[in-house]
Amino acid sequence: xxxxxxxxNKVAMTAVDSESPWRSSLRQxxxxxxxxxxxxxxxxxxxxxxxxxxxxxxxxxxxxxxxxLQGRIKIGNHFREVMQxxxxxxxxxxxxxxxxFSKYFLGADELGRDVFAxxxxxxxxxxxxxxxxxxxxxxxATVLGMLAGYFGRATDWIISRLLDIIWAFPIYLLAISxxxxxxxxxxxxxxxxxxxxxxxxxxxxxxxxxxxYVARPVRGIVFSLKERDFIHAAVASGASDWHILxxxxxxxxxxxxxxxxxxxxxxxxxxESALSTLGIGVQPPEASWGTIINDGLQLLHTRPWVAIAPxxxxxxxxxxxxIFGDGVRDAFDPRAKLRGSI
Amino acid sequence: xxxxxxKRLASALLVMFTISVLVFLIFFATPGVxxxxxIAGKSATPAVLRQVAKEFGLNRPLPIRYxxxxxxxxxxxxxxxxxxxxxxxxxxxxxxxPITLSLIFGAVVIWLFVGISAGVVxxxxxxxFIDPLVMFFGITAISIPxxxxxxxVSIITQGGLHRTVFAWVPNGxxxxxxxxxxxxxxxxxxxxxxxxxxxxxxxxxxxxxxLINNMNEDxxxxxxxxxxxxxxxxxxxxxxxxxxxxxxxxxxDVGVLVGGAALLTEVVFGLQGVGWLTYQGLQNLDLPLIMGxxxxxxxxxxxxSAVVDVLYAYIDPRIRVVA
Numbered sequence: 001x002x003x004x005x006x007x008x009n010k011v012a013m014t015a016v017d018s019e020s021p022w023r024s025s026l027r028q029x030x031x032x033x034x035x036x037x038x039x040x041x042x043x044x045x046x047x048x049x050x051x052x053x054x055x056x057x058x059x060x061x062x063x064x065x066x067x068x069l070q071g072r073i074k075i076g077n078h079f080r081e082v083m084q085x086x087x088x089x090x091x092x093x094x095x096x097x098x099x100x101f102s103k104y105f106l107g108a109d110e111l112g113r114d115v116f117a118x119x120x121x122x123x124x125x126x127x128x129x130x131x132x133x134x135x136x137x138x139x140x141a142t143v144l145g146m147l148a149g150y151f152g153r154a155t156d157w158i159i160s161r162l163l164d165i166i167w168a169f170p171i172y173l174l175a176i177s178x179x180x181x182x183x184x185x186x187x188x189x190x191x192x193x194x195x196x197x198x199x200x201x202x203x204x205x206x207x208x209x210x211x212x213y214v215a216r217p218v219r220g221i222v223f224s225l226k227e228r229d230f231i232h233a234a235v236a237s238g239a240s241d242w243h244i245l246x247x248x249x250x251x252x253x254x255x256x257x258x259x260x261x262x263x264x265x266x267x268x269x270x271x272e273s274a275l276s277t278l279g280i281g282v283q284p285p286e287a288s289w290g291t292i293i294n295d296g297l298q299l300l301h302t303r304p305w306v307a308i309a310p311x312x313x314x315x316x317x318x319x320x321x322x323i324f325g326d327g328v329r330d331a332f333d334p335r336a337k338l339r340g341s342i
Numbered sequence: 343x344x345x346x347x348x349k350r351l352a353s354a355l356l357v358m359f360t361i362s363v364l365v366f367l368i369f370f371a372t373p374g375v376x377x378x379x380x381i382a383g384k385s386a387t388p389a390v391l392r393q394v395a396k397e398f399g400l401n402r403p404l405p406i407r408y409x410x411x412x413x414x415x416x417x418x419x420x421x422x423x424x425x426x427x428x429x430x431x432x433x434x435x436x437x438x439x440p441i442t443l444s445l446i447f448g449a450v451v452i453w454l455f456v457g458i459s460a461g462v463v464x465x466x467x468x469x470x471f472i473d474p475l476v477m478f479f480g481i482t483a484i485s486i487p488x489x490x491x492x493x494x495v496s497i498i499t500q501g502g503l504h505r506t507v508f509a510w511v512p513n514g515x516x517x518x519x520x521x522x523x524x525x526x527x528x529x530x531x532x533x534x535x536x537x538x539x540x541x542x543x544x545x546x547x548x549x550x551x552x553l554i555n556n557m558n559e560d561x562x563x564x565x566x567x568x569x570x571x572x573x574x575x576x577x578x579x580x581x582x583x584x585x586x587x588x589x590x591x592x593x594x595d596v597g598v599l600v601g602g603a604a605l606l607t608e609v610v611f612g613l614q615g616v617g618w619l620t621y622q623g624l625q626n627l628d629l630p631l632i633m634g635x636x637x638x639x640x641x642x643x644x645x646x647s648a649v650v651d652v653l654y655a656y657i658d659p660r661i662r663v664v665a
Contacts, residue, residue, distance in 0.1 A: 034474075165364060168357045168647070170601050170639050173620065177365060177632070180624045181372050266485065273487045274606055278621070293490050304497045311490035318485030326481075 025255070028331040035327025038320040045317055049123030056117045062103075064121060065285050068112035083112050093302050106305045109295050118287050119309050125288040127317070129203050130269035134261060136207040137268075141214035142250075142257050148215070149222025150245055160219070163212040171209050175271060178205045179280035197283040202275060206268050214260050218253055225252055255332040262325035266318040273314055289314050346655050354648045361640045362633070366408050369629050398424065415634060425626045431634040434619060439638075441516055442615035444526065445607065446599045448534035453541040458588070460542065461549025466576065468554060476546065483543025488536065492610030495532045514612050530613075537607045541595060545588060552584035559583075590650050597646020601639030 019027075029035060056064055083094055094108035105116035148159035166174065182205065186196040194200050225231060225248075234244050269289075275281030276290025277297075284291070289310035296307025378395040395401045399410065414421040415431070423429040464476040499508040511532065517525040556562065557580050565575045605617030612618075616635055623631035 164357065165360050168640065168644055169361055169364070170598055170603055170636075170643055172603055172605055173601075173636055173639055176605075176620075176624055177368050177636070180627065181368055184627075187372075270485075270487055274489060277487070277489045278606075278609070280624075290487075293487070293493070297493065300493060300497055301501055304501070307490070307493050308497070311487060311494070314487055314490070315482065315485050319481055322481045322485055 021255075025331045029327055032327040032330065035324050035331075038323035038327070041316065041320040042324065045123065045313070045320070046127060049120050049127060052117065052120035052124060055120055056114070062114050062117065064114045064117035065287075066113070068108070068114075083108070094299070097305050106309050107303050109292075109303075109306050110298060115292070115306050115309065118292055119289070119313060122287040122289045122292050122310060123313060125199065125282055125286055126269055126272060126290065126314070129199065129206065129272045129282070129288065130265045130317075133203045133207040133268045133272075134265040136203065137210050137264060138214055138257055138261055140207065141211045142218055142253065144211065145215040145218025146222050146245055146249060146253065149219040150226060150241070150249060152223075156219075159215075163215055166209065167212040167216070169209075171271075172274070175205055175209045175275060176278065176280060178209075179275050183280050183283060197286065199282065199286060202272055202281045206271050206275075209271075210264060210267065214257065214264070217256065221253055221256055222249055225249055259325070259329045259333045262321045262328055266321035266325065269314060269318055269321075343655070347652055350648050350651055354644045357644050358637070358640050362412065362637055363408065365633060365636050366404075366411070369627070369632065370407070371404060411630065411633060415630075415637065421630045421634060423628050423631055425628040425631075431630050434631070435616060435634055435638055438614060438616045438619045440518065441613055442600065442602075442604060442608070442617060444516075444519060444530060445533055445537060445604055445613060445615060446596065448527070448530050449537040449541070449599075449604075450596065452534055453538035453545060454592075456538065456542040457545030458549060460546035461553065462576070462581065464546065464550040465553035465557070473550075477550065480543040480546040480550075483539045484547075486539065488540060488606045489610050491539065492533075492536050492607060495536055496610075499532060516613055533607055533611045533613060536611070537599075537604055545591070548591065549584055549588055552587050553580050556580040556583050590654065593646050593650040593653075594643075597642045597644075600646075601642040602635060603639075 056062060062068065094110060094112060095104055097105065097107045104114055106119065107115050109115050109118065144159050144163070148156040179202070182194075182201050183196055186198070187194040187201065194204075231244065231248055234248050239248075272281055272288060273290035273293065276288050277294045279294060282288040282291050292310040293307050296304070296310075299306050378391050378398070378400050392401075399407060402410075411421065419432050421431045423431060460476050460480065464473045464480075467473045467476075499511040500513065504511065510528065512525075512529050515529060517529050519526045553576075557576075562575060562579060565579050570578075602617045602620050604615065605621055607613070608615045608618040609621050616638060620632065620635040620639070622628070623635060
């Protein structure tokens with residue numbers, strides 16, 4: 001009996017051993033219940049925000065990008081103005097939450113626009129910025145880190161100094177300085193012109209300030225890989241640098257890079273919201289969760305939901321990303337040292 | 343050791359120089375940016391633009407302008423604002439610094455206390471219900487936008503509850519420590535909590551990870567074999583070793599915060615510290631003010647990382663050899 005168990009164990013062990021590391025990591029990730037729940041929440045948020053136009057056209061019947069200062073809505077059996085005159089007779093206050101999905105679920109903002117529809121649309125922009133700047137950041141950082149680590153010498157010196165400068169710069173100050181200049185003027189690089197209101201600006205700014213966070217560890221990993229036997233073997237068999245980088249080094253760097261991705265996206269979303277709240281991230285007419293928090297600032301004590309709702313969305317998405325990120329780390333690179341959300 | 347310190351200081355100076363050049367280039371040499379048009383306003387005629395450019399020395403070559411700005415900032419210390427003509431930059435920064443330092447001081451006390459105790463509690467109860475619960479709070483703390491948290495605090499403490507539960511919360515503003523220590527703490531309490539929450543979350547997570555790793559080390563097994571109590575092992579051996587990571591994190595975080603990273607907390611609570619000052623400068627594109635604030639910030643960031651490195655080299659001789 002005991003022998004039988006032993007044999008079964010052995011067979012099981014060899015089966016696991018023969019599985020590729022990718023597949024076994026993925027399998028481990030799939031078995032992590034917290035991470036899978038987080039992934040579900042994340043997908044839910046993505047799908048809901050993608051349905052924004054559908055909601056606006058078919059349920060709320062309005063365009064949340066057009067001011068609606070004169071509009072009237074029906075609540076119960078009464079018609080009420082979207083912008084209600086204050087009891088003092090001075091100024092107006094937008095209508096509060098109706099808690100009714102067909103109209104002004106979360107109330108209106110200071111221009112009479114449907115806050116719930118805007119939160120849905122804003123989520124698309126926030127998630128787009130978070131994911132695309134995360135992707136750009138990780139791609140650029142991996143390329144830079146691999147080049148610096150593999151070629152060493154002058155290449156390494158130039159890239160490392162470049163990273164050192166960004167690293168030493170207080171991140172928020174760098175992001176804010178770049179945003180202030182670019183958001184008012186746009187970026188003009190001869191052939192390429194990016195308009196001042198373009199979403200590309202916050203995406204590129206956020207991507208570039210976090211490059212050193214990923215590039216530095218990648219460089220370190222490549223440095224140690226370079227001395228391993230399989231690289232020496234590749235060099236000895238006459239493989240080109242390009243081939244070695246692509247076929248030998250990249251697959252070994254990927255697990256560590258993948259671990260960074262969800263955490264970077266969370267960090268990017270928080271950075272975007274900070275910049276947009278300060279008025280130097282996403283520019284109108286576009287809206288993001290950050291800009292809606294900013295809109296809510298003036299209505300904080302009369303219509304708090306304008307500020308509360310987008311913030312809760314950010315917290316939900318970032319918590320999910322961090323929990324999922326922890327699961328990815330445990331599965332792909334358990335020894336990775338990551339600091340909190342950075 | 344002395345050679346290591348001087349080498350580290352030289353590289354710190356080099357980094358500060360590069361940062362100043364970078365800020366200067368961002369504001370004066372970004373394609374499509376015309377500082378004269380900024381100062382003169384939108385509807386300025388070409389003649390006015392030329393006049394402004396001449397007055398502010400904007401028609402001179404870039405390196406000379408950079409040199410002049412650094413000369414006025416560091417040597418004569420009389421750099422003046424572009425926006426509020428005649429206002430000196432350095433007195434503004436020195437007036438704002440105590441507010442930033444007060445904000446950070448209280449936040450540090452809170453986040454170290456909360457972060458370390460949460461990390462220890464989670465590691466001690468690994469595998470039980472309380473560990474994931476504490477860690478969930480940690481993750482939530484690092485997932486909240488600081489600015490929004492400030493707004494929520496304001497809704498709660500200044501809204502309907504202000505007349506009852508939160509009657510003790512002042513309506514914003516700042517009272518200096520020398521004026522009234524009690525009022526100082528009262529005014530800063532909620533900003534402290536807001537700023538501390540993110541760091542408490544980070545520290546709790548990092549400390550838990552370090553503690554759990556260290557508890558698997560050989561020296562812990564030795565300590566157990568010697569018959570020490572679990573309590574003593576955790577606090578005297580594992581925690582002590584894990585604190586090395588926390589200390590180095592702490593050095594860098596405080597450096598960055600003193601350097602202006604508390605900007606969002608300062609803006610949302612209207613505390614007129616260095617971060618708030620930087621924000622004002624950025625809004626008006628007041629370059630001398632931004633330059634002053636960024637150089638002040640960079641100084642603390644670079645200083646903190648140099649101090650951490652030197653301390654490390656002092657503790658661990660291997661680092662000296664590598665560097």
